[in-house]
Amino acid sequence: MFTEKLAKLFGNMRRGRAPQYITVPIQSATAQTYALPPDRLPRHVAIIMDGNGRWATRRNLPRSAGHAAGTEALRDIIRASSDWGIEALTIYAFSTENWARSKEEVNALMALLLKYFASEIDELDAQHVCIRILGNIDGLPEAQRAAVKNAMERTSENLGLKLNIALNYGGRAELVRAARALAGKVSAGEYTSEQIDEATLSEELYTHGLPDVDLLIRTSGEQRLSNFLPWQTSYAELVFDKTLWPDFDRACYLRALREFANRSRRFGAVEPSGEEEHA
Ligand code: FPP
Numbered sequence: 517m518f519t520e521k522l523a524k525l526f527g528n529m530r531r532g533r534a535p536q537y538i539t540v541p542i543q544s545a546t547a548q549t550y551a552l553p554p555d556r557l558p559r560h561v562a563i564i565m566d567g568n569g570r571w572a573t574r575r576n577l578p579r580s581a582g583h584a585a586g587t588e589a590l591r592d593i594i595r596a597s598s599d600w601g602i603e604a605l606t607i608y609a610f611s612t613e614n615w616a617r618s619k620e621e622v623n624a625l626m627a628l629l630l631k632y633f634a635s636e637i638d639e640l641d642a643q644h645v646c647i648r649i650l651g652n653i654d655g656l657p658e659a660q661r662a663a664v665k666n667a668m669e670r671t672s673e674n675l676g677l678k679l680n681i682a683l684n685y686g687g688r689a690e691l692v693r694a695a696r697a698l699a700g701k702v703s704a705g706e707y708t709s710e711q712i713d714e715a716t717l718s719e720e721l722y723t724h725g726l727p728d729v730d731l732l733i734r735t736s737g738e739q740r741l742s743n744f745l746p747w748q749t750s751y752a753e754l755v756f757d758k759t760l761w762p763d764f765d766r767a768c769y770l771r772a773l774r775e776f777a778n779r780s781r782r783f784g785a786v787e788p789s790g791e792e793e794h795a
Contacts, residue, residue: 550770552600556777558730560604561597562745562752565590567736567760580624585762587632596766597677598643600773604678604726606650608744612686626660629683633663637670644676650722651685678726685722687746694720723748731776733769735761753779 565586572582590607597605610625617625640647647667656664664683697720701707707716718724729745729752737758741749755772757764 550774552773552777554601557601557773558753558776559602559727560606560729560731560748561602562606562608562729562732562749563593564608564732564734564738564742564744565761565764566734566738568762570736571760571762578624579621580628582762583625583628587628589762589764591636592766593764593769594640594645594677594679595643596769598645602677604680606680606682606723606729606745608682608685608742610651610683610685611743612652612684612689613743626657629660630663633667637667640667640679641671641674644674645671645679646674646676647671648678648680648722650680650682650690652689653684655684680723680726682744685744687741687743690721691747718747721747728752731755731772733757733772735759735764735768751781751783753781
């Protein structure tokens with residue numbers, strides 16, 4: 517059964533491009549290797565890391581402990597994305613709406629952010645990860661602003677995984693910001709209003725230069741987008757996983773990637789006749 521699936525995946529591969537071989541632990545003592553053909557891998561994955569609070573509450577821990585555990589899960593998902601040849605990974609770390617949480621939780625998240633950049637930047641740089649922050653950095657406390665600017669500057673030339681961290685980010689605010697920038701350019705005579713199109717608008721988004729999101733994963737069973745990348749996810753495949761984010765591991769990630777590989781993406785067009793079913 518597994519061999520058949522593997523053969524079918526190989527059959528679907530573009531000639532001359534090697535598949536990614538991915539070994540993931542299934543249970544504590546066993547592991548399974550899968551082939552993910554490169555032309556069935558998403559170029560850009562976005563993740564809403566949901567469920568930290570519930571994970572902590574179930575263990576009678578403060579919500580901040582859930583966020584700390586979520587950071588551990590994040591470390592391995594970033595590494596897996598690098599290992600598996602994903603071009604861009606965008607994570608929702610803190611939304612503009614998250615300021616409405618208790619002062620205690622906001623402070624804990626901000627402290628975690630500082631700790632994260634201090635402890636991870638060497639490792640991320642060594643993995644050639646290029647960090648970009650999506651969101652209003654000026655709205656962050658000074659220490660956090662300095663840390664994220666330093667991380668972006670230090671890794672800006674890196675050619676590995678493009679890691680985009682949405683921080684103080686809101687999708688509608690991002691579109692308003694882009695509209696204002698374009699209006700300014702029209703006023704300055706840089707563009708005529710007729711020259712404004714999808715490409716010029718995309719250039720004003722935090723994600724300029726990145727491919728659109730192919731796969732959006734949300735953990736914890738919630739099924740909504742919560743103002744995350746509304747423009748960039750227009751044609752994304754959505755995968756909702758019941759796992760709480762701190763428990764989301766490589767096996768869960770691979771499950772989402774395999775689900776993506778099996779989806780038929782038509783971008784509004786009809787399926788080409790004779791298209792093979794992807795196992
Ligand atoms: C949503 O879960 C999660 C967040 C609002 C924060 C996500 C942050 C991290 C995983 C760690 C910090 C990131 C970096 C880059 C250091 P929730 O708290 O809404 O969970 P709940 O729905 O169970 O309450």
